[in-house]
Amino acid sequence: MGALDPIRLSDTAATGCPSGLQNIPVAQIDPLSVQLDLTPYVQSTEEGHQRIDLIVQGAHCGGCLTKIERGVGAIASVKTARMNLSTLRLRVEWTGDKSQASVIAQTLSKLGFGAAPYDITQSDDGREAESKALLRAMAVAGFAAMNVMLLSIAVWSGGTDMGPQTHTLLHWISAAIALPTVAYAGRPFFRSAWAALKNKRTNMDVPISLAILLACSLSVYETVKGNPDTYFDAAVMLLFLLLIGRFLDARLRLRTGEAARRLAAMQVTSATRLLDTGVIETVPARDIHPGDRLLIPAGQRIAVDCIIESGQSDIDMQIATGETKLQSFGPGDTLYSGTTNLGAPLTVRAIAKHSDSFLSEITALVEAGEQNKSRFVRIADKAARAYVPVVHSVAALTFIGWMIVGGDLRVAALNAIAVLIITCPCALGLAVPAVQIVAAGRLFKAGVLVKSGDALERLAKTKTVIFDKTGTLTTGQFNLLNAADNAPTDLAIAAALAKQSTHPLARALHAYASDLDVKDVVDIAGQGLSAKVSGHTVRFGSAKLVGEAAEPAARHSSVWLKIDDRPAQCLAFTDMARADAADTIAALQDQGLRVEMLSGDAAAVVKDVADELGLSRAKGGVSPKQKMQIIQTRGIEGRYPLMVGDGINDAPALAAGYSSASLASAADVSRSAADIILQGDRLSSLPVAIDIARAAQRRVVENLTLAVGYNFIAIPLAVLGFVNPLIAAVAMSGSSLIVTLNALRLHRNNHSVFEAEGVS
Known part of the structure; x- marks a missing residue:
């Protein structure tokens, strides 16, 4: 067994998620307990190395990804360690014997993560449970917020007609609703904040948790003392608004690995093997080895890459080439996994293992593309990086300053809490989602479905649009x-x-x-x-x-x-060609975009279609892997490529594109890999989508500017004691309203675009 490199491992020695997002002890999430024998799951590569795929539990962010890859990569014998954050899959390749797998499991456990043999059909179970838990918390917070706000309105409107005893009673009822709600619905933030603090780090959940807990504590104190003002409504409403954003983010992360899961489901799980003795047996596809003879009946998908020994048949090659025309294959011809035999029975000889065959390669390419997208840092995330230290510092200095000036603990606490509440990241958190909701609604009316939260930001940067031919530019x-x-x-x-x-x-x-x-x-x-x-x-x-x-x-x-x-x-x-293909290409070129076509079809056929549509850049005979490589090259060139495709063979290219689009009639895998889906099989909605994405990006920048400007005005007032927590809560809500109203301007400013497209 290889030894751990103590110097490199020390860089990642802090246990668990670096951002504090992991809130369950490793002992509870690690089904292996670092004792399960992993050797049966180790595979040998053609280079003589060993390889294993593991599902890593407890990984949540880019920091986790870096930490895991560096930590496992520190094992002396490990050649590569690559993790996909979308599917939580870690692939490790090393030299030496298979028993090294236990060292990898032990290393992951020391880093604070659980591991198990990878099963893509089960890899999202934990995230699905997390999403459901957030939905329940959001429902509880929403119900409580409505009731506490009704009680608060009664207090505000009662005026002098309501006696002190009635005020106090309503405050106690509010406390009875708010405190259990905060204890239950606030757990995602409290656990995250506590985990971050234990690791001597901070994250956005630390000031959020402080604001909620201090507002509730102060409100209980004010209620006990019989004072007129409490802030239960601010705490519960803040919690509800933040849970909405957290739930949407969880759903997005759950969906990012969907394309890879669909591809895995397409892979044949069994095959019919013909032994030298003449015996026919059914075996799992993973047990097929190069040299095995297989029987492929008509209508069956091919499990592994193979060569035909006897028989002749028509093969559906669309998954590999994109061509809808069936191709005839006979003895000596090579067939790829995932293609379908539609003619006569065939006897073939395997030339690759299940894990090394074509469809597995396509799955790996899709996962790699999805992982590159997951590294994209949204503009709101960039703005939030400076938020936590600034807010903590200002609130702490406010408390210290008022203690020095007046020496009144209650006044110092009130002003510090007011700073935390008035700077709570509701406006910052809504700055992007508010625009995305409005833009997504307008796009829906234009026949475009937006699938991911950051799709519009990436779509707005597009400089090159790359089309597939068959089924995309043609019918x-x-x-x-x-x-x-x-x-x-x-x-x-x-x-x-x-x-x-x-x-x-x-x-x-x-x-x-x-x-x-x-x-x-x-x-x-x-x-x-x-x-x-x-x-x-x-x-x-x-x-x-x-x-x-x-x-x-x-x-x-x-x-x-x-x-x-x-x-x-x-x-x-x-x-x-599609009826609107030529007009769509012309519209994209009018927007200053470069348009290209890549296809698996013959070069002569591709040239004919390109000439018909007015395309000067077109290339035929391109494999799925070559498409992906070309798109990656365009990305390196700074062209921010938008890939548009419809076939299973387009899925790696769609995942690799800086942004991607697919038609509603496309294969399930392609729709899953795409960022936006063009409804009604109309390409003409693509220029509209890019137009709106660009306008939405401008609104996002404006909203973030408004949110920052609001804090520049509000924070000094809170620090100087002119704002109590109640006014802070109102101001916080007001800032959220401002960014929402600004987002609604997106509808008005893009109305002419929709009229041009015939959209009401």
Whole structure:
């Protein structure tokens, strides 16, 4: 076993989350207790290294990610340690034997984190529970806030007509509601603040917790003394507003790993293995090794990368290339995991393990792209970094100053609490969400769904838009080009036979079908169909099937039709561009954006579509990994690329893009990986989305400026004793109202944009 490097590990020695967000002891969250044998979960790589995937429990922030990667990387034999914060997956690769896995588990435990063998279908269980707990706390705080505010209104409006005893009674009722509410609903903030303080750190939850606890303590004191003013309403309302933001953030973090989870669900969990003795057995896909012979029946997804030994069939390659046209494969051809056998049964030989096959690689690429996005620091987070030390310092100095000047503990405490309340980050916290809510509502009316909280900020920086071709700029559905060159009766015969097939080109002929009698249909693997149609002998498929020497050297997809002994006819098909594709590209270019197209289709086909749409930058024959690499290059160049795609093969590129968009009709995985979804399959809403994102970014900057300006005015008043906690609570609410009203201006300033798009 390798030894730990004490110097490097000391940099990360503080236990748990550096930001104090982990609030459960490691002993409770670590299901291993550092004793579970992990060797069965270790895999050997082609380079002779060992590798294991673990789910890390207790990781919450970028600080956790850095701490874990550095801590595990400090083990002498470890070559790489990479963590995905979206799915909580840690992949470690090392030299030596498999028993080194226990050292990794022990290291994680010493760092303050739990670990277990990675299962992507269960990796979000903890976050789902956290989200539900926050929702319950928010509901309790909201209910209590309504009731305490009603009691406060009664006190305020009672005036001289209400006696001191009645005032005190209403204050005690408020306390009976507020104090249990604060104890229950405030736990997420209190635990986080306490964990941060134990680690000799501070975070945003420390001043929040102080403000809530001190406001409640002061209110209890004022109630006991029979004084007229209490601040239970301020404490509970503050808690409710902050829980809303915390819940939305938790839901966002839960959703960030959705694309990777959907891809994992697509991976085949079992396969049929053919032993040398002739015995057929069903085995888990993870147990398949290179050299194993497998049987792939028609209709089954392929579990691992393999080479065909016998059989010929049509394969749906859309997941790998994006092409909707089925491709014929035979002995010696290579098939990739995730593709689907749609023709005849095949016997294949595995050339890679399940974890090293194509679909696993796609999953890894998506996770890597999602992790890069999770490193994005929102503008509000940047503004909040200076907030905590400033607020703590000002409140402490206020208390000390008033103790020196007047020596009255109650007055000093009142003014210090007023500083904490008046500077509570409601305006700062609402500055961004308020704009996002308004912008998301306007985008929804424009046919755009916003999926993540930081999507608009990233979308606003876009300088380059990169489109996939098939299913994005084109419809993904084929149309017959040369219908006029063929007799209607011939097309009816072809359509009658085509109804027996699910091939995309065959489906394009269904519109020409009639009630002709079809008999004796034979499916010739990899070539097409033959049958008797109303007494005619008909063959429909490849050039080889009808006796032609070769396929035509054309840029369009084609299929051959031969009726009886007549000369074969070539039917040409094309994937039509979307009706609004050209206008969308022109609109994006008018916004000063560079537009490109990347596709897995043949270069000649891609060039035709690019010429039709007025695109000067287009590239064909691009694999999913190459798409991702090109997008990463654009990011390095400072182009902030927006990727637009629809297929499973586009998911890595969508995850890697600085921002991303997908059509509503896209594959589930692509919709999950995208930041925004274009409803109604309309590309024309994309320029609108970018326009609104840019306007929203301006409103965010304005709101943050207003929030900071408010504090510059309010803090001196609170420090000098001109503001008590009640007025501080009102001022705090007023600042939140101001940033909300400013966010609503986004609707008015972008109204002309929506009118241009026909949106009310």
